[in-house]
Structures are given as structure tokens and as C-alpha cells.
Amino acid sequence: xxxxxxxxxxxxxxxxxxxxxxxxxxxxxxxxxxxxxxxxxxxxxxxxxxxxxxxxxxxxxxxxxxxxxxxxxxxxxxxxxxxxxxxxxxxxxxxxxxxxxxxxxxxxxxxxxxxxxxxxxxxxxxxxxxxxxxxxxxxxxxxxxxxxxxxxxxxxxxxxxxxxxxxxxxxxxxxxxxxxxxxxxxxxxxxxxxxxxxxxxxxxxxxxxxxxxxxxxxxxxxxxxxxxxxxxxxxxxxxxxxxxxxxxxxxxxxxxxxxxxxxxxxxxxxxxxxxxxxxxxxxxxxxxxxxxxxxxxxxxxxxxxxxxxxxxxxxxxxxxxxxxxx
Amino acid sequence: xxxxxxxxxxxxxxxxxxxxxxxxxxxxxxxxxxxxxxxxxxxxxxxxxxxxxxxxxxxxxxxxxxxxxxxxxxxxxxxxxxxxxxxxxxxxxxxxxxxxxxxxxxxxxxxxxxxxxxxxxxxxxxxxxxxxxxxxxxxxxxxxxxxxxxxxxxxxxxxxxxxxxxxxxxxxxxxxxxxxxxxxxxxxxxxxxxxxxxxxxxxxxxxxxxxxxxxxxxxxxxxxxxxxxxxxxxxxxxxxxxxxxxxxxxxxxxxxxxxxxxxxxxxxxxxxxxxxxxxxxxxxxxxxxxxxxxxxxxxxxxxxxxxxxxxxxxxxxxxxxxxxxx
Numbered sequence: 001x002x003x004x005x006x007x008x009x010x011x012x013x014x015x016x017x018x019x020x021x022x023x024x025x026x027x028x029x030x031x032x033x034x035x036x037x038x039x040x041x042x043x044x045x046x047x048x049x050x051x052x053x054x055x056x057x058x059x060x061x062x063x064x065x066x067x068x069x070x071x072x073x074x075x076x077x078x079x080x081x082x083x084x085x086x087x088x089x090x091x092x093x094x095x096x097x098x099x100x101x102x103x104x105x106x107x108x109x110x111x112x113x114x115x116x117x118x119x120x121x122x123x124x125x126x127x128x129x130x131x132x133x134x135x136x137x138x139x140x141x142x143x144x145x146x147x148x149x150x151x152x153x154x155x156x157x158x159x160x161x162x163x164x165x166x167x168x169x170x171x172x173x174x175x176x177x178x179x180x181x182x183x184x185x186x187x188x189x190x191x192x193x194x195x196x197x198x199x200x201x202x203x204x205x206x207x208x209x210x211x212x213x214x215x216x217x218x219x220x221x222x223x224x225x226x227x228x229x230x231x232x233x234x235x236x237x238x239x240x241x242x243x244x245x246x247x248x249x250x251x252x253x254x255x256x257x258x259x260x261x262x263x264x265x266x267x268x269x270x271x272x273x274x275x276x277x278x279x280x281x282x283x284x285x286x287x288x289x290x291x292x293x294x295x296x297x298x299x300x301x302x303x304x305x306x307x308x309x310x311x312x313x314x315x316x317x318x319x320x321x322x323x324x325x326x
Numbered sequence: 327x328x329x330x331x332x333x334x335x336x337x338x339x340x341x342x343x344x345x346x347x348x349x350x351x352x353x354x355x356x357x358x359x360x361x362x363x364x365x366x367x368x369x370x371x372x373x374x375x376x377x378x379x380x381x382x383x384x385x386x387x388x389x390x391x392x393x394x395x396x397x398x399x400x401x402x403x404x405x406x407x408x409x410x411x412x413x414x415x416x417x418x419x420x421x422x423x424x425x426x427x428x429x430x431x432x433x434x435x436x437x438x439x440x441x442x443x444x445x446x447x448x449x450x451x452x453x454x455x456x457x458x459x460x461x462x463x464x465x466x467x468x469x470x471x472x473x474x475x476x477x478x479x480x481x482x483x484x485x486x487x488x489x490x491x492x493x494x495x496x497x498x499x500x501x502x503x504x505x506x507x508x509x510x511x512x513x514x515x516x517x518x519x520x521x522x523x524x525x526x527x528x529x530x531x532x533x534x535x536x537x538x539x540x541x542x543x544x545x546x547x548x549x550x551x552x553x554x555x556x557x558x559x560x561x562x563x564x565x566x567x568x569x570x571x572x573x574x575x576x577x578x579x580x581x582x583x584x585x586x587x588x589x590x591x592x593x594x595x596x597x598x599x600x601x602x603x604x605x606x607x608x609x610x611x612x613x614x615x616x617x618x619x620x621x622x623x624x625x626x627x628x629x630x631x632x633x634x635x636x637x638x639x640x641x642x643x644x645x646x647x648x649x650x651x652x
Contacts, residue, residue, distance in 0.1 A: 021586040025466045100649050125652045127460070127593075130636055133651050134453070137612040137639040138605070140351045250592075259604040260347040266576075266598040267453075273592070278585040279464070286463040304637075306647050310456055311632035313463040321632050323426050325459050326451045 005292045007285070008063040009034045010053070010083065014247065015092070016069035018281025020049075026285060028315045032063050060086050064295075065288040067091075069281075077102065084109040084117045084302075088295050090288045092122040092280060099125070107302035116295040117302045121287045122280045123271060124148070128253050130305055131269040135255025139265055142257020145183045147175040147196050151249025151276060159224045160201055163217050165209030168237060170244045174198040175252065176229075186256045186264045199230040202244050204237050249276035286313045331618045332358045333611075334389040336379065336409060340573065341418070342395035344607025346375075352611060354641045358389050386412055390621075391614040393417075395607075403428065410435045410443045410628075414621045416614045418448040418606060425451070433628035442621040443628045447613045448606045449597060450474070454579050456631055457595040461581025465591055468583020471509045473501035473522050477575025477602060485550045486527055489543050491535030494563060496570045500524040501578065502555075512582045512590045525556040528570050530563045575602035612639040 007023060009016045012034050023031045035053045051059075066083055068091040070076045076093045083089055084106055093102050099120055110117040120126065128146060135144045153173045160169035179196045182189045201218060205211055215232045218225055235243075250271040257265055273279045287305070290312035294303075311318055316325075333349060335342045338360055349357045361379040377385075392409055394417040396402045402419045409415055410432055419428050425446055436443040446452065454472060461470045475498065482497035505522045508515045527544060531537055541558045544551055561569075576597040583591055599605045613631070616638035620629075637644055642651075 018586065025585070096652070099652055100645065103648055120652055127464075129652045131595075133636050133640060133647065136651070137615075137636075138453075138608050259351070259601060259608055260344065263601040263604050265600060265605050265608075268594075268596045268598075269457075270594045271592065272594075275585060275589040275591070278589050279591050282464050282585055282591075289463075304644075304648055304652055306637035306644065306652070307635050309633045309635050310459050310463075311630075314459060318630075318632065319426065321459065322429055322630055325462070326422070326425055326446055326455045326630055326632070 005029045005289060006032045006062060006064045007288055008032055008056075008059060008066045008087070009069055010056075010066055010079065011069035011075065012036050012050075013069065014277035015281055015284075016067075018275070018278040019067050019069060019284055021278060022282040022285040025282070026289075026315070029285060029289065033059055056083070057086060063087060064292050065090060067284050067288055069284075080117070080119070081105050081109045084115055085113045086115070088115050088291050089117040090121055090284050090291055091117070091119055092126070092284060093120045094122065094125055096125070103302050103304070111301040114300050116291050116299050118287050118291050118304065118308065119302055120304055121284055123273075123283060124251065126280075126283055126305055127269070127271070128251065131253040131267075132255075133306060135253070135257075135267050138267065139255055139257030139259070141259075142255050142265075143188050144253060144255040145191065145196070146251065146253050147180060148251040149173040149175050149197065149249065151251070151273070152244075152247055153199075156199065156201075156224055159221060160203060160218060163214055163221075165206050165214050166203055167206050168204040168240055170202050170240065172200045172202075174200050180252065180254075183254050183256065184266065184268070186266060188256060194227050197228065199225055199228045201230065201232045202235050202240060203232055204240050205234055246274060247276045249273050249279075289313060289315065331355045331615060332388060332390045333614055334358055334382075334385060334392045334413070335360045335395055336382075336392055336405060337395035337401065338362050338376075339395065340603035341607055341610075342393075344601070344604040345393050345395060345610055347604060348608040348611040351608075352615075352641070355611060355615065359385055382409070383412060389413060390618050391416060393610050393614055395610075406443070406445070407431050407435045410441055411439045412441070414441050414617050415443040416447055416610050416617055417443070417445055418452070418610060419446045420448065420451055422451070429628050429630070437627040440626050442617050442625050444613050444617050444630065444634065445628055446630055447610055449599075449609060450577065452606075452609055452631055453597070454577065454595070457579040457593070458581075459632060461579070461583070461593050464593065465581055465583030465585070467585075468581050468591075469514045470579060470581040471517065471522070472577065472579050473506060474577040475499040475501050475523060475575065477577070477599070478570075478573055479525075482525065482527075482550055485547060486529060486544060489540055489547075491532050491540050492529055493532050494530040494566055496528050496566065498526045498528075500526050506578065506580075509580050509582065510592065510594070512592060514582060520553050523554065525551055525554045527556065527558045528561050528566060529558060530566050531560055572600060573602045575599050575605075615639060615641065 033051045034049045040050045066087040066089050106117045156171035219230045250273045252270045255267045290308045293312050359377045360375045366376045392413040392415045432443045479499045486495035545556045576599045578596045581593045616634045619638045
């Protein structure tokens with residue numbers, strides 16, 4: 001009889017909702033409570049799982065792993081260490097420059113509490129990081145390339161919506177096919193983020209707006225668009241809602257290198273996701289399983305995807321995995 | 327100051343030679359000796375690393391990890407447990423049906439000896455297994471597909487060379503592009519190995535041989551070709567040597583699945599290798615580093631790629647990896 005792993009979700013935006021759905025796909029994992037900072041009735045009436053975050057400590061003995069779905073690095077930087085004092089945690093902290101600092105803070109807190117926390121889980125950081133590491137160790141003489149997309153960039157979509165005359169809009173980051181091909185050819189090109197990605201905008205203008213002016217403003221916007229090849233498409237509100245309501249994303253990690261006397265070798269990992277938050281959530285749930293097992297074995301402190309053997313991610317035993325999946 | 331990891335190679339065919347080259351790409355790893363069953367002078371004159379296998383026990387304190395490059399599962403089934411009594415080991419045992427039995431044998435031997443052995447390392451079993459596992463845990467509602475090639479199949483090449491009138495020949499296993507596309511579309515097709523792969527033969531006929539008869543014999547050969555779409559190309563000895571001397575291989579692991587309410591998600595891992603043995607060798611060397619570290623921490627017995635955290639594969643510290651690669 002397998003242990004049931006009892007999960008708490010902190011934060012109920014797109015990621016938190018995705019975690020709830022992912023838990024439903026995993027029979028060995030059970031949702032215990034969802035913690036929110038908002039008034040409980042306002043989030044979802046009659047949802048028996050909803051609990052105000054002020055009561056989180058009451059669940060100390062009822063939850064094995066807490067999955068932190070705070071909407072931003074700002075949330076996690078505060079919430080992470082607070083919750084790690086009481087629970088094992090999984091989070092998707094993704095402010096790259098602050099990872100070392102956040103790790104130290106989580107490691108200290110979790111160690112003192114006798115808990116285990118895995119930070120920066122998801123697909124980038126996360127699965128993409130694992131593939132970058134694998135590329136580096138297997139092909140030490142080589143170069144790796146990360147491309148993102150095709151996918152919605154929230155920051156760039158927000159920037160479009162701030163332009164005068166724009167009613168609504170979405171921005172896709174799209175990998176440049178010719179750059180991908182150049183990388184795959186093994187020619188080890190030097191490529192900037194700009195050369196690797198195209199920005200494609202779908203814009204709903206206000207009635208009577210000056211389309212030419214909107215297009216120029218977007219294309220020349222510093223930091224966001226001026227350094228990129230940017231495409232602006234005007235569409236109706238209905239088209240935006242019909243064709244661009246999802247949160248697709250994805251990308252590629254490619255490592256090209258040589259072994260022996262210049263023998264060419266190539267490794268490639270890619271994702272094509274119809275929902276970025278649901279996929280990220282599925283990864284968080286798998287790592288919650290791993291953290292539960294590792295914590296049972298007595299491990300404490302903070303760790304990352306680099307420290308978790310893949311076997312721990314699965315509900316199957318090591319013997320089953322060797323027989324069925326090796 | 328980093329520890330130098332001292333490696334022994336057992337067996338000096340294509341894989342053993344690849345390991346030697348891979349060690350040269352990793353400054354923290356050092357080749358100590360190469361053990362051969364053949365007469366040492368016959369393998370390579372004046373190669374100071376060559377040692378007859380009968381002397382392997384003399385190296386007990388001089389080698390940290392032994393990489394077993396025996397040419398076949400038959401070699402490993404005998405050599406593995408013998409050598410695991412004295413050394414930490416890495417091997418590429420790939421007779422799938424016998425993995426559980428081999429694991430138990432290696433686990434018992436290594437545990438009793440206080441040593442650590444990682445078995446079935448390479449790309450399949452190995453990196454492909456890791457990606458199959460990852461696909462299963464992240465997308466539990468889904469299907470995974472493994473395609474092999476384009477690459478040389480040694481067994482099928484041998485079969486061609488046994489046909490009357492054939493002087494020499496090579497066989498490539500080639501993934502069927504339309505099957506790959508069907509899988510990538512997310513339609514979850516049911517595909518047999520035959521439907522996924524094409525067999526392409528390059529045949530050098532004896533002078534005056536009946537080409538029609540050779541082609542028919544190959545295409546109708548049971549087990550090897552009769553169940554496949556097989557293409558037979560006649561070429562000269564010179565063309566074979568010029569264009570088909572390498573040992574390329576590769577393949578694809580694709581997982582398509584759904585999250586939430588039928589949201590489609592896709593993960594893909596692929597390899598394109600100009601040298602199968604050199605790439606496999608590079609993986610073995612990275613896992614030798616991991617086994618060295620895990621053994622230092624007191625771990626004993628047998629394990630597989632599912633039990634080794636990726637961080638252990640790298641010469642970098644955990645803090646460096648978090649900073650540079652997460």
C-alpha cells in the first residue's frame with residue numbers, strides 16, 4: 001500500500017489552479033488545502049479546500065508538502081522562508097540573479113526546521129536547466145543554446161496594452177527558424193537573444209485609432225521591441241479572444257559539441273506547451289513527490305532539480321522503474 | 327583543489343577507445359590503466375596504459391572507478407560481478423530483459439564489497455530512459471514513443487554480409503518521417519517498431535553477382551527485413567569506405583499528453599550522433615564522476631541512472647551549478 005502524499009497549495013492564480021488539476025492526475029497524491037491571502041469567500045464560494053493563509057500553521061501535521069504558487073518572485077522571497085519554517089516546500093522561484101541568495105535563505109530556514117525545500121522548479125529554471133547541465137557534462141567541448149517560444153510573454157503583452165490607442169493585445173516570443181537551423185547544423189554560431197527570437201504582436205485597436213502610429217510606437221519601444229524584429233498584426237477583440245486566449249509556450253535547449261578527433265554530436269530537448277502554467281504545475285507536483293520521499297529519508301535544507309534523482313519523481317518503486325523504463 | 331578521479335578501462339574496442347578520448351576532455355579525470363584479455367603486445371605496442379586483465383587486482387588502490395567496456399552482454403554478465411568485488415564500476419549493460427537479474431547480482435556483490443556500481447549507462451538504456459521517466463511523471467496522462475536512428479545496426483549489417491554474392495554492406499535504421507510527424511501532432515497513434523522505422527541497406531556485390539537475387543534475399547529475410555520497408559542500394563567498395571565508414575546513430579523520445587481539461591503538451595528529446603561509441607563513452611565518463619562522489623559519501627551496492635542526481639555528473643560544485651546553470 002502506497003503512502004498518500006498530502007499537498008497544500010499556497011496561492012490560487014493560474015499556477016495554483018494548474019497544480020490542483022495536476023494532483024487529480026496522480027492517484028498517490030491528495031489535495032488537502034489551498035491557502036489564499038484574499039478573503040476566502042471572494043476566491044471561490046463553497047470551495048471546501050479554500051483556507052485563509054493566516055491559518056496555515058494549523059495544518060502543520062496534515063500536510064506533507066506545500067507547493068508555493070506565489071505569483072511573483074516578490075511573493076516567494078517573503079513567503080518561501082516563512083513557510084519553510086513549518087513545511088516541506090516546492091517552489092518555482094525564477095529570478096535568476098537572486099537564486100544563490102534565495103537558496104541560502106531557504107537552506108538555512110529549512111535546515112533549522114528539519115524540513116526540505118526544493119527551489120526553482122519548473123521548465124526554465126527546471127527541465128531546461130537539467131538539459132543544459134547534461135549537455136555540459138556529456139559534451140564538455142561544445143556550446144549550448146536556449147530558445148524560448150513560441151509563447152506568450154506577459155511583460156511584453158502588458159507593454160503593448162500601455163500604448164495609446166490600444167484596447168488589448170498579446171505578444172508571442174517566436175524562435176527564429178533560421179537561427180535554430182544554424183545551431184542544429186553544428187556550426188556553433190554566436191547568437192544574441194535578439195537574433196534568436198522574433199516578437200509577434202496581436203493588437204486590438206480602439207475605434208478610430210491611428211494604426212500606423214501604434215505600429216511605430218510598438219516597434220520603436222526601447223528594451224521591449226526596438227532591438228528585435230517585431231511584427232504587428234491588428235485584429236478584432238473577437239479574434240483575440242478566439243485565437244489568443246491560451247497561454248502556450250515552449251522552447252529548445254540544444255547542445256552541439258565534439259568528441260574524439262572533432263566528431264560532431266548533438267543533443268536537443270524541446271517543449272511545445274498549450275498551457276505554460278498547467279505544464280509547470282505538473283512538474284511541481286512530480287517534485288513534491290520527490291521531496292516527500294527524500295524528506296522521509298531524513299534529508300533537510302534546500303535543494304534544486306540538480307540534487308533530485310529522477311527515480312524519486314515517480315510513484316513506482318526502483319525495481320519497477322528498472323524493469324519497465326530503463 | 328579538486329580530487330583527481332583515477333579511471334581504469336576494461337576492454338579496448340570502440341567503446342573503450344571512446345572512453346579514453348572522453349577522459350582527455352575532462353581535466354578532473356585521469357586514465358590509470360586499460361585492461362585487456364588479449365596479449366598486451368598484440369593490442370598496442372608501447373602503450374604504457376595497457377595491462378593484462380589477469381593483473382587487475384594489483385590496481386585495487388590505484389583506481390577509483392572501473393569503466394567496463396566489454397563488447398557484449400555476455401562479457402558484462404561475467405566481468406561485472408567479478409570486477410565489482412574489487413572496484414566501483416560503470417557499465418552499459420543493455421540486454422533489457424536481463425536488467426533486473428543483472429542488477430540484483432551487481433547489487434549483492436557491490437554491497438558485500440563496500441563498492442558502488444552503476445549499471446546500464448549510455449543513451450538507450452540511459453539518457454533515453456531518463457526522458458521516458460520524465461515524460462511519464464510530468465505527463466501521467468500521455469504516451470511515449472522512442473524512435474531510433476538514423477544509425478548503423480550492427481546485427482542487420484552482419485545479416486546482409488552473410489547473403490550469397492555480397493562482399494560487404496551496411497544497414498541503417500531510419501525513423502519514418504511521417505510516423506514522427508504523426509506522433510508530434512499529438513494524435514497518439516498506435517505504432518509498431520516496423521511502422522516507425524525504415525531499413526536502408528548499402529551493399530557491395532561480388533563481381534558478376536546477381537543483384538536482383540541479392541535484393542530479393544535481403545528484402546525477404548525473416549526477422550531482419552521481411553517485416554520492414556527495406557531499401558537496397560548497390561555501391562562500390564570505395565563508396566562504402568568513403569561514405570559509410572562511421573558509426574552514426576541517434577533517435578527521439580517523444581511524450582505527448584494532456585493536462586487539465588485536455589490541454590495538449592509535448593516533450594521531445596533527440597540525439598544526432600556522428601559516433602555512437604564516442605557519445606556513449608562520454609556518458610560513461612560523466613557517470614564515473616558521479617559514482618566516485620557517491621561512493622565517497624558512503625553509498626554502496628548497485629544503482630542506475632534513475633538514482634543519480636544530475637549535479638553529481640558535473641565537476642562543478644552545487645553552488646556553481648545553481649549560479650551558472652539553473
